[in-house]
Amino acid sequence: MTNQNTPASGRAIPPAAPSAASAQADAKTALGWMHTARFLTTAAQLHHLPALDLPEIAFVGRSNAGKSTCINTLTQQKQLAFASKKPGRTQHINLFSLGRQNVTDAVLADLPGYGYAAVPKEDKIRWQRVMANYLVTRENLAGVVMMCDPRLGLTELDETLLEVIRPRVEEGLKFLVLLTKADKLTRSEGAKALSIARLNAGGGEVKLFSALKRVGLEETAQLLWQWTHPPQADASPDRPDTDAPAAVDPQAEPPAAD
Ligand SMILES: Nc1nc2c(ncn2[C@@H]2O[C@H](COP(=O)(O)OP(=O)(O)OP(=O)(O)O)[C@@H](O)[C@H]2O)c(=O)[nH]1
Ligand SMILES: [Mg+2]
Numbered sequence: 001m002t003n004q005n006t007p008a009s010g011r012a013i014p015p016a017a018p019s020a021a022s023a024q025a026d027a028k029t030a031l032g033w034m035h036t037a038r039f040l041t042t043a044a045q046l047h048h049l050p051a052l053d054l055p056e057i058a059f060v061g062r063s064n065a066g067k068s069t070c071i072n073t074l075t076q077q078k079q080l081a082f083a084s085k086k087p088g089r090t091q092h093i094n095l096f097s098l099g100r101q102n103v104t105d106a107v108l109a110d111l112p113g114y115g116y117a118a119v120p121k122e123d124k125i126r127w128q129r130v131m132a133n134y135l136v137t138r139e140n141l142a143g144v145v146m147m148c149d150p151r152l153g154l155t156e157l158d159e160t161l162l163e164v165i166r167p168r169v170e171e172g173l174k175f176l177v178l179l180t181k182a183d184k185l186t187r188s189e190g191a192k193a194l195s196i197a198r199l200n201a202g203g204g205e206v207k208l209f210s211a212l213k214r215v216g217l218e219e220t221a222q223l224l225w226q227w228t229h230p231p232q233a234d235a236s237p238d239r240p241d242t243d244a245p246a247a248v249d250p251q252a253e254p255p256a257a258d
Contacts, residue, residue: 027218030225033098037075037108040095046133049093055228056095056107056140057174060131061147062155063087063113066180066211070147071096071110073211074221087116093134098228106228107140115157128157132164143174143227145220147209150179150193154200162202174227175204182208182215 025033043049059067068081068090075096082090090112099105111134112127119127135144144165148154154162169175179193190208197206205223209216 025222025225025229027222030221031074031076031218033100033225034074034221035076036100037071037077037080037096037098039080040097040104040107042092042094044092046093046130046137049095049134049138052107052140054104054107054140055142056109056138057143057145057224057227058109058111058135058138058141059145059147060111060135060161061113061180062149062152062157063116065113065147065149066209067113067147068110069211070145070178070180070209070220071108073214073217074224075108081110087113087118093130106142106224114161115155128160131161135161135165135168141168141173143176143224145224146175146177147180148177148197149181150185150189150197150208151181154197162200166202169202169204175201176220176223177201177204177206178209178216178220179206180209181212182210183213 041050059071061067064087066083068083071081072078072083080096081094090110092112094110096108096110097104097106098108111131114124114128114131116124135141146158146161148158165173165175177197179190179197182190185193185208194206194208207216207219209220
């Protein structure tokens with residue numbers, strides 16, 4: 001992996017000021033943070049969700065797209081979220097806390113998938129309403145990860161969801177499309193799926209992801225860290241941020257003396 005502190009010349013760039021460093025984490029830090037995930041609560045209805053004052057990241061997408069598997073892979077835990085071959089496995093909103101030493105600093109939300117044909121129509125409509133309400137009203141929602149199987153492309157329900165969250169994205173809600181099960185695509189199919197999804201994602205980020213081959217794992221963990229640890233406006237170089245990962249690159253050569 002390229003190190004952003006070391007340019008091609010091999011000369012080290014001085015570490016960034018702590019305010020910038022607090023939004024960055026190397027892959028190891030980000031994955032370590034994800035691994036702290038633990039079950040918080042489950043809710044069948046929106047009003048059962050606890051009001052939280054912590055950034056929340058929701059995983060949304062069609063049933064069977066791989067949301068629960070993605071959460072298990074990112075958190076490096078086998079059965080934190082329920083994943084199953086049978087679509088419609090996740091039927092509640094499940095929240096997971098993240099943060100070291102039991103100090104929660106962010107929350108992940110595994111949402112039920114939509115578009116599963118075998119679900120009775122009334123249930124489908126009810127869930128679509130719950131989902132839309134969640135995405136519009138959840139005050140601490142900081143980011144949305146939309147999981148999409150590129151072999152199916154963005155479906156009508158995905159498009160509807162994009163419309164629902166568009167106003168919030170314009171106001172700063174973070175948004176990522178993960179093209180799942182990338183292990184089932186050839187390299188050129190993956191590249192094509194990426195460019196199509198980028199056109200449709202309206203400026204949001206798009207990445208390939210495979211739980212099986214661990215594609216996109218580190219970048220996604222780092223992005224979620226960034227979303228939930230924004231730079232602190234009042235941090236200054238003489239007030240070190242003790243939570244920030246060390247901005248020291250062990251491989252960088254010391255700056256040359258002038
Ligand atoms: N090949 C492959 N299969 C995957 C991958 N991720 C998930 N799957 C499989 O896809 C199926 C559905 O995965 P889930 O994680 O349960 O999907 P979900 O989006 O949570 O589904 P719902 O809870 O029904 O909304 C399971 O059989 C997983 O093993 C992947 O990266 N590669
Ligand atoms: Mg699920």
